[in-house]
Amino acid sequence: MWDNGENVIIAWLYESDSHKKFLREFVGKNPRQFNNYWKNRLFIGKAHMVPKPFKNEVSLIRYVSETKGAIGYVSSFKSPKNVKTISIKLGVIQ
Amino acid sequence: MKKYLIFFIICLVVMSCGIIPGYAMDTAINGFISQGYLKTDKNNWLAETEEGSFEINDMALRFSSRLTSRLFLGIQFYARDLGDLGNDEITLDWFAADYYYNSMLGIKVGKLKIPHGFYNESRDADFLRTSIFLPFSVYAEQWRDSFIANKGLGFYGDLFRNLSYYLQIGVLNATPDGGMAKSFNGLMGATITAIRPKTCYIANIQYRLIEGLRVGVSTLNSAYEFDMTMTAQPYDVSIITDVISSIWVYSAEYVYNNLTISGEYERSLREFDFEFMGGSNRHRKFSMEGYYGNMEYRFNDWFSLGVYYSVLYQDKDDKNGDYLSSTYGLPHFQAFSKETCISTRFDINHYWMVKLGIHYNNGTFNTYILDNKESDGTVDLEKYWTAFAAKVTYSF
Numbered sequence: 001m002w003d004n005g006e007n008v009i010i011a012w013l014y015e016s017d018s019h020k021k022f023l024r025e026f027v028g029k030n031p032r033q034f035n036n037y038w039k040n041r042l043f044i045g046k047a048h049m050v051p052k053p054f055k056n057e058v059s060l061i062r063y064v065s066e067t068k069g070a071i072g073y074v075s076s077f078k079s080p081k082n083v084k085t086i087s088i089k090l091g092v093i094q
Numbered sequence: 095m096k097k098y099l100i101f102f103i104i105c106l107v108v109m110s111c112g113i114i115p116g117y118a119m120d121t122a123i124n125g126f127i128s129q130g131y132l133k134t135d136k137n138n139w140l141a142e143t144e145e146g147s148f149e150i151n152d153m154a155l156r157f158s159s160r161l162t163s164r165l166f167l168g169i170q171f172y173a174r175d176l177g178d179l180g181n182d183e184i185t186l187d188w189f190a191a192d193y194y195y196n197s198m199l200g201i202k203v204g205k206l207k208i209p210h211g212f213y214n215e216s217r218d219a220d221f222l223r224t225s226i227f228l229p230f231s232v233y234a235e236q237w238r239d240s241f242i243a244n245k246g247l248g249f250y251g252d253l254f255r256n257l258s259y260y261l262q263i264g265v266l267n268a269t270p271d272g273g274m275a276k277s278f279n280g281l282m283g284a285t286i287t288a289i290r291p292k293t294c295y296i297a298n299i300q301y302r303l304i305e306g307l308r309v310g311v312s313t314l315n316s317a318y319e320f321d322m323t324m325t326a327q328p329y330d331v332s333i334i335t336d337v338i339s340s341i342w343v344y345s346a347e348y349v350y351n352n353l354t355i356s357g358e359y360e361r362s363l364r365e366f367d368f369e370f371m372g373g374s375n376r377h378r379k380f381s382m383e384g385y386y387g388n389m390e391y392r393f394n395d396w397f398s399l400g401v402y403y404s405v406l407y408q409d410k411d412d413k414n415g416d417y418l419s420s421t422y423g424l425p426h427f428q429a430f431s432k433e434t435c436i437s438t439r440f441d442i443n444h445y446w447m448v449k450l451g452i453h454y455n456n457g458t459f460n461t462y463i464l465d466n467k468e469s470d471g472t473v474d475l476e477k478y479w480t481a482f483a484a485k486v487t488y489s490f
Binding site for chain 1: 122124156158159160163164166168188190192194202206207215216218219221222392395441444489
């Protein structure tokens with residue numbers, strides 16, 4: 001939950017290289033472990049929503065811009081508008 | 095049953111046709127469907143398995159909605175077939191209203207999954223582990239219907255950074271046609287005609303020592319009143335039985351990259367007060383003892399291998415089964431179950447999974463006596479036996 005009381009809603013790209021790199025670098029899991037972690041929490045009732053998957057970066061960015069509390073990650077080649085961005089290089093947060 | 099199976103198959107086809115599963119506005123829909131096969135070389139285990147059986151399947155459909163940023167509603171429908179248990183009857187597996195006050199306190203009301211040991215809450219989601227079945231010593235599949243959920247109230251949260259708790263009070267589910275009753279019926283030559291569960295108290299505390307390593311302790315304290323008719327000699331009477339049960343489980347799990355090592359120890363105190371109609375009373379008190387060690391390794395995205403060794407004694411003071419044999423006329427090896435299980439898991443993709451398992455058994459406590467009785471009433475069980483299990487699961 002964010003400090004303002006809104007739920008954190010995670011958005012991710014379905015089977016993308018940026019998803020795999022992000023998980024490996026910052027979460028320490030591969031996509032299957034990430035998936036199973038959320039499925040586990042879902043089926044034991046410790047999570048009520050799993051991270052939202054999207055097929056492409058355009059729909060992900062649109063969703064994050066329209067949804068309170070949402071956060072996601074895309075490749076640096078995109079320049080998303082109407083959302084706050086944090087640029088991340090492998091091992092470095094800017 | 096057929097109409098529900100068709101419904102589930104339609105859901106499965108729709109979900110596979112390019113629609114990303116589990117996403118629908120503020121309502122999440124998830125589930126799984128699985129079909130298994132079980133074959134034993136001796137003894138019937140969970141179903142009529144000496145001839146091979148496909149009566150091993152289950153399915154679940156789960157809905158979860160966010161009403162406000164702190165209030166959630168969830169419900170899960172479940173159906174299973176395990177021999178003559180379940181028979182694909184759709185049940186309301188659990189439902190809960192969940193209010194998240196802060197990280198230290200959340201409140202749940204409804205029919206809540208029981209936090210028994212580390213894995214009871216997720217026992218049906220076998221796509222979360224390598225083996226098809228959890229170790230019998232702590233998670234007896236036959237008794238799932240009595241230990242899966244509790245109607246009542248729960249409190250949960252994180253007290254400190256690495257310490258979490260979950261407390262529940264409520265009533266367990268136990269019916270005369272359930273797995274627990276079937277176990278008692280077979281052991282005592284009785285027929286349970288009614289079960290009246292009383293208030294139960296459950297607590298689960300877990301602590302994360304370091305990244306990947308957690309330990310925990312849980313306890314489940316319950317009581318029941320059984321009405322039963324006993325036909326095994328020298329009895330032929332109706333009985334009311336008070337049963338008190340106090341179960342403690344000590345758990346540890348270590349996850350390092352693709353390796354998972356876990357182990358649990360359970361001690362379960364049972365007290366029976368038999369009140370024979372118009373006759374004498376009898377009191378029996380004993381402790382079940384069980385433990386297992388499990389190791390799983392994921393070699394790559396599609397293949398995992400697991401092995402566990404599980405031991406369960408019906409009475410820790412009668413490990414050889416001498417009292418059981420002399421009192422109930424059963425084989426002495428009915429007093430224990432020692433099981434080695436080797437499992438493989440093949441992940442076809444994010445949704446489909448195939449599992450194979452082989453179970454080497456010494457002892458028959460993990461079988462139903464009623465499934466292994468000849469027409470003349472004699473028990474036909476062998477001490478050493480092997481089971482082969484296979485299962486296909488689709489989850490979304």
